[in-house]
Amino acid sequence: MKRLALVAVIVVVLAGLGLALLARYVFTGPNVRAAVEAQVSAALGQPVTIGGLGASVYPRVTMDLTDVTVGQPARIRFASVHLGTGLRALISRRIEHADVRIEGARLTLPLPSLGAGSPSAPAAGESKPPVEIVSIDEIVLHGVEVVSGSRTLEGDIELVPHGAGAQIRRMQLAADGTAMTMTGELIALAPLSGKVDVAAEALDIDRLIAFIGDFVAATVPAPAAVPNSPRGPAVALKGGLAVSPVGQLAVVLKVGRMTTGGLTLSDFTSTALVTPDAVRFEPLAFGVFGGRYQGSMQLALGAVPAFQWRATVAGVDAASLMAFAGSPNTITGTLAGTLALQGEGFQMEQALRTARGRARIDITDGTIAGLQLVRTIVTAASGRGGVLNSASAAMTAPGTRGAERFSRLGATLRLARGVIETDDLSMTSTDVDLSAAGSLRLAAMTADLAGRAQLSEALSRQAGTDLYRYTQEGGRVTLPVTVTGPIAHLSVGVDVGDVALRALRNRAIEEAKKAIEKRIPGFGDLFKRPPR
Numbered sequence: 001m002k003r004l005a006l007v008a009v010i011v012v013v014l015a016g017l018g019l020a021l022l023a024r025y026v027f028t029g030p031n032v033r034a035a036v037e038a039q040v041s042a043a044l045g046q047p048v049t050i051g052g053l054g055a056s057v058y059p060r061v062t063m064d065l066t067d068v069t070v071g072q073p074a075r076i077r078f079a080s081v082h083l084g085t086g087l088r089a090l091i092s093r094r095i096e097h098a099d100v101r102i103e104g105a106r107l108t109l110p111l112p113s114l115g116a117g118s119p120s121a122p123a124a125g126e127s128k129p130p131v132e133i134v135s136i137d138e139i140v141l142h143g144v145e146v147v148s149g150s151r152t153l154e155g156d157i158e159l160v161p162h163g164a165g166a167q168i169r170r171m172q173l174a175a176d177g178t179a180m181t182m183t184g185e186l187i188a189l190a191p192l193s194g195k196v197d198v199a200a201e202a203l204d205i206d207r208l209i210a211f212i213g214d215f216v217a218a219t220v221p222a223p224a225a226v227p228n229s230p231r232g233p234a235v236a237l238k239g240g241l242a243v244s245p246v247g248q249l250a251v252v253l254k255v256g257r258m259t260t261g262g263l264t265l266s267d268f269t270s271t272a273l274v275t276p277d278a279v280r281f282e283p284l285a286f287g288v289f290g291g292r293y294q295g296s297m298q299l300a301l302g303a304v305p306a307f308q309w310r311a312t313v314a315g316v317d318a319a320s321l322m323a324f325a326g327s328p329n330t331i332t333g334t335l336a337g338t339l340a341l342q343g344e345g346f347q348m349e350q351a352l353r354t355a356r357g358r359a360r361i362d363i364t365d366g367t368i369a370g371l372q373l374v375r376t377i378v379t380a381a382s383g384r385g386g387v388l389n390s391a392s393a394a395m396t397a398p399g400t401r402g403a404e405r406f407s408r409l410g411a412t413l414r415l416a417r418g419v420i421e422t423d424d425l426s427m428t429s430t431d432v433d434l435s436a437a438g439s440l441r442l443a444a445m446t447a448d449l450a451g452r453a454q455l456s457e458a459l460s461r462q463a464g465t466d467l468y469r470y471t472q473e474g475g476r477v478t479l480p481v482t483v484t485g486p487i488a489h490l491s492v493g494v495d496v497g498d499v500a501l502r503a504l505r506n507r508a509i510e511e512a513k514k515a516i517e518k519r520i521p522g523f524g525d526l527f528k529r530p531p532r
Contacts, residue, residue, distance in 0.1 A: 028054060031129075033050050033053045035129035036053075036065070036131065039129065039132070039133050046070050046071045046113075047071065047072050048069070048070050049068070049074075050065050050066075051066050051067025052067060053065060060086070061084070061085055061086060061089060062082050062084045062085070063082075063085070063095070063131075064081075064082055065078075065080065065082075065083065066080050066081075068080075068081050070112065071111070071112035072112075075107070075108045075109075075110070076105075076111065076112070077104075077105070077106045078102050078105050079103050079104025079105075080102070081100060081101070081102050082101040082102075082103075083095060083098050083099075083100055083133075084099045084101070085098045089131075093130065093132060094131075094132050094134050095132065095133045095134060096134045097136075098133070099136070099138040099139075099140070100138065101142070102139070102142070103142050104143050105143065105145065105157075106144075106145045106147065107144070107146045107147065108148075109147065109149075109211075137160065137161070138158070138159070138161075139157075139158070139159040139160075139161065140157070140159075141157040141158075142156050144157055144173075146173065148210065148211055151207055151211065153174065153175045153211070154174055154175065155172040155174055156171075156172050157171045157172075158170045158171070162185070163187070164187065164188045164189065165186035165187045165189055165194060166185075166186050167184075167185050167186075168182055168184045168196060170182075176207075178202045179201075180198055180200035180203060181198070181199050182196050182197065182198050182199075183196070183197050184196035184197050186249075193248055193249060194250070195249075195250040195252070196250070196252070197252045197254075198251055198252065198253050198254070198255075199254045200254075200256070201255070202255070202257040203255045203257075203259070204259050205260045205348060206261070206346070206347045209299060209305070209348075248273060248274065249274040249275075250271055250272070250273055251271070251272040251274060252271050252272075253268060253269065253270045253271070253272060253281075255268040258286065260348040260349045261347045261348075261350065262349060263288075263324065263348075263349045263352075265286040265287065265288050265293075266286065266287035266288075267285075267286060267287050268285075268286040269284075269286070270282070270283065270285065270286075270297075276301075277300065277301055278300050279298070279299045279301065280296065280297075281297040281299075282295075282296035282297075282298075283295075283296065284296050284297050288316065289316045289320040289321050289324070290316060291315035291317065291334075291335070291336075292313065292314055293311050293312075293313050294311060294313075295309065295310050295311025295312060295339075296309070296310050297309050297348075305345065305346060306344050306351075307341075307342060307343050307344070307351040307352075307355075308341070308342045309339060309341045309342070309357075310340050311339055312336075312337070313335070313337055314336040315334060315336065316334070316335040317334065318332055318333045318335045318366055319331065319332045319333075322487075325442070327487045329369060329488070330487045331369070332403075333363040333364055333366020333367070333406075334363065334364050335361055335362070335363045336361070336362055336364075337359055337362060338359065339357065339358070340359070341355040341357035341358075341415065342356060342357055343356065353442070356415045356416045356417070357414075357415055358413065358415070359413045360410075360413070361410065361411060361413065363408070364409075365407060366405075367403040367404060367406070368403065368404050368409070368490070369488060370488065371403075371483070372404060373434060373453050373492055374404070374459065376481075376492040376494065377453055377477070377481070377492075377494060404429065404432075405429055405430070406429040407428050407429055407430070408426075408428045409426070409427045409428075410424075410426055411424060412424050418441065418442045419440070419442065420439060420440040421439045422436075422438065422439075423437045425449065430456065431455065431456050431459055432453055432455055433453065433454045434451060434452075434453045434483075435451045436481075437449065437451060438483075440487075445487045445488075446484075446485060446487070447483055447484060447485065447487060447490060449482065449484070450481070450483075451481065451483075452481065453478070453481045454476045454477065455478075456476070457476055460472065460476045460477040479494050481494055
């Protein structure tokens with residue numbers, strides 16, 4: 001038995017040595033490296049060089065490549081590539097249903113334009129290559145580095161080649177303490193088309209956009225290679241999304257926390273449609289300043305990125321928004337509205353601060369620090385302290401100094417060159433209503449508004465007989481006012497000249513009524529207010 005066992009061991013060892021020698025002969029023989037370089041170059045559409053070639057038989061028959069580079073200059077490097085196949089390849093010299101294991105991959109963006117072909121068969125009269133790569137079932141990359149400028153992503157990638165593209169079975173990349181996981185399907189590599197699902201707990205949207213832009217620009221042929229021809233038919237992918245074969249990558253994003261500069265967005269969900277010249281996020285939803293943004297965002301990938309936003313917002317904390325804008329402790333309340341804006345910048349936050357366009361906002365149940373409309377109107381017109389005492393509880397918010405309460409503050413806004421203009425600003429409160437037009441300069445956060453203010457009927461009755469008689473409109477004290485100065489220290493002015501003109505007008509009307517009453521008894525009753 002011992003002799004048989006020994007013989008068996010010797011047979012196994014000899015068979016292993018024989019397979020190793022055969023594999024080495026088949027995979028490293030004359031012209032093999034040149035043949036493999038030619039086939040992979042044809043498949044990728046870029047020159048490929050192989051530094052070293054070896055072979056092994058455990059656990060599978062494997063062709064081992066070292067120091068592999070792609071492109072000229074080389075922007076893709078692999079420290080080692082292991083091409084595993086079956087025993088049959090040693091006889092047929094055809095590598096079929098292979099699995100590829102790559103260690104130490106480094107991809108430097110922008111990548112060379114990769115082709116979507118396959119190793120071509122030898123033409124008539126040409127000799128058959130010493131080894132032919134027929135099909136690959138799986139590609140696994142460990143220790144991948146994707147470099148774009150100063151940004152480096154590291155992780156692992158598992159791909160399953162499929163037609164002209166590949167299925168992304170798993171892609172895990174991390175940078176700067178954040179990680180993201182991707183799955184999906186690429187239906188073509190040139191131009192890049194397909195659908196990818198991305199999930200992450202935290203991401204920097206500016207870095208993500210820059211990475212997507214570099215990656216897509218690197219894998220799409222130059223415009224000269226793609227004539228201006230009609231867009232081809234769409235190809236349906238899983239999830240019902242249609243992707244055009246001329247180059248459109250759909251990136252489905254689910255991110256717990258997205259940042260851009262000093263701005264943090266929560267529960268970020270969107271489908272980013274990536275084309276060679278733009279990224280469109282639609283639909284797009286995220287939490288911001290305690291509220292919710294729902295709409296779209298488009299980014300043009302030029303020398304300076306150009307943003308466009310269209311959305312509705314609701315539930316936004318106005319105090320947090322004003323603090324972000326550089327004016328803390330000025331306006332409080334809950335903001336809702338619609339917007340259509342556009343701006344330029346290398347960061348989304350930067351573009352937002354210099355945006356232009358139109359917006360409609362309405363803030364409810366809030367305060368404006370330092371406005372003091374009631375105090376200014378009453379003091380300027382009559383100085384009656386009793387009116388101020390009646391209004392103070394309603395017009396001053398607890399814990400604030402001189403902050404006037406309002407139930408609603410709304411306006412239609414036009415934004416351009418750092419200036420916000422409005423023709424219909426209106427504020428409604430218990431004691432006073434304001435309607436005004438004017439502008440707000442964003443750089444200094446200073447207001448220049450003019451309009452009119454109306455005291456409530458209750459305060460108007462307490463304002464004094466003369467003030468009421470000479471300034472009332474519709475039974476309410478109404479005065480022309482200006483609101484100017486920094487948002488944090490607004491100054492309210494009353495147009496005394498206009499008040500005097502209105503007093504003369506109202507006095508003339510009264511005198512005319514008296515004169516007519518003397519001549520026509522009972523005439524004045526026609527102008528009395530109806531009893532309540």
